[in-house]
Amino acid sequence: MHKQIRVLSPHLVIIPTYNEIENIEQIIRAVLVRNCLPDVLIVDDGSPDGTAAKVKEMAQEFKDRIHLLERKEKNGLGRAYIAGFKWALDQNYDTITEMDADFSHPPEKIDELIGQLTTDKSDVAVGSRYTHGGGVVNWPWFRLFLSRAASIYVQLITGMGIKDPTAGFVSYKREVLSAINLDSIKFVGYAFQIEMKYAAYRLGYHISEIPILFPDREKGKSKMHIFIIGEALSGVFAMRFLRSYKRYKKNISA
Ligand SMILES: Nc1nc2c(ncn2[C@@H]2O[C@H](COP(=O)(O)OP(=O)(O)OP(=O)(O)O)[C@@H](O)[C@H]2O)c(=O)[nH]1
Numbered sequence: 001m002h003k004q005i006r007v008l009s010p011h012l013v014i015i016p017t018y019n020e021i022e023n024i025e026q027i028i029r030a031v032l033v034r035n036c037l038p039d040v041l042i043v044d045d046g047s048p049d050g051t052a053a054k055v056k057e058m059a060q061e062f063k064d065r066i067h068l069l070e071r072k073e074k075n076g077l078g079r080a081y082i083a084g085f086k087w088a089l090d091q092n093y094d095t096i097t098e099m100d101a102d103f104s105h106p107p108e109k110i111d112e113l114i115g116q117l118t119t120d121k122s123d124v125a126v127g128s129r130y131t132h133g134g135g136v137v138n139w140p141w142f143r144l145f146l147s148r149a150a151s152i153y154v155q156l157i158t159g160m161g162i163k164d165p166t167a168g169f170v171s172y173k174r175e176v177l178s179a180i181n182l183d184s185i186k187f188v189g190y191a192f193q194i195e196m197k198y199a200a201y202r203l204g205y206h207i208s209e210i211p212i213l214f215p216d217r218e219k220g221k222s223k224m225h226i227f228i229i230g231e232a233l234s235g236v237f238a239m240r241f242l243r244s245y246k247r248y249k250k251n252i253s254a
């Protein structure tokens with residue numbers, strides 16, 4: 001009898017979603033067509049607009065390439081990613097990439113990010129707005145000011161030489177995510193992105209930055225709110241100064 005063999009991609013792209021019905025189909029298709037043929041995992045927090053149902057429908061078309069983790073409540077981007085990372089480690093993917101559903105993270109850069117890892121140029125690759133050649137498109141000056149100021153603040157406080165530490169378009173080698181104690185990651189918004197990079201940096205992994213152009217979302221609503229900015233400002237300070245180096249290092253290692 002002829003047995004069907006399931007061919008797994010070594011690469012996974014994780015997209016957390018909350019009410020992304022206007023973007024979900026397009027973003028999934030834009031990821032699946034990349035040269036490195038990544039699989040996609042959507043982590044949906046019970047979107048009332050039917051995002052998960054659309055994913056299930058598409059999973060019929062692309063068997064074994066689209067996966068869905070459904071969580072009942074909206075619990076923040078950080079928690080969604082931790083659940084996704086654990087799933088990815090369980091499934092043995094070699095590289096794990098995180099990105100937003102709203103096209104702010106250009107899908108055509110996925111191959112370049114993952115290429116950094118597969119050629120051993122780095123262990124973590126960041127799609128960066130603030131490295132040479134990167135940028136933001138059509139941002140009001142105050143938002144750009146806040147974002148740049150936050151990046152400089154994080155660099156000063158943590159000593160990490162990463163120009164875009166709040167970036168949410170990041171590829172990790174599997175060994176990096178398995179070395180980090182994911183249960184020790186505390187933050188949920190922008191601070192989550194900083195905390196993950198800081199954990200990788202403290203464990204000695206090499207982090208590179210690839211320039212990207214970051215446009216604002218065109219469809220759907222933003223889920224950003226003031227709590228997330230407050231968490232980033234105070235959280236980074238706490239992460240750096242309220243834990244001793246030894247305690248932090250012990251804590252982040254799995
Ligand atoms: N699973 C899950 N996904 C979320 C949650 N909050 C936001 N997201 C998703 O995380 C990604 C980033 O959220 P955005 O609303 O674009 O946040 P942002 O990019 O900071 O804000 P904008 O620039 O205004 O779009 C999107 O794919 C969202 O659908 C959440 O609580 N749970």
Ligand SMILES: [Mg+2]
Pocket residue numbers: 100102104217
């Ligand atoms: Mg966005």
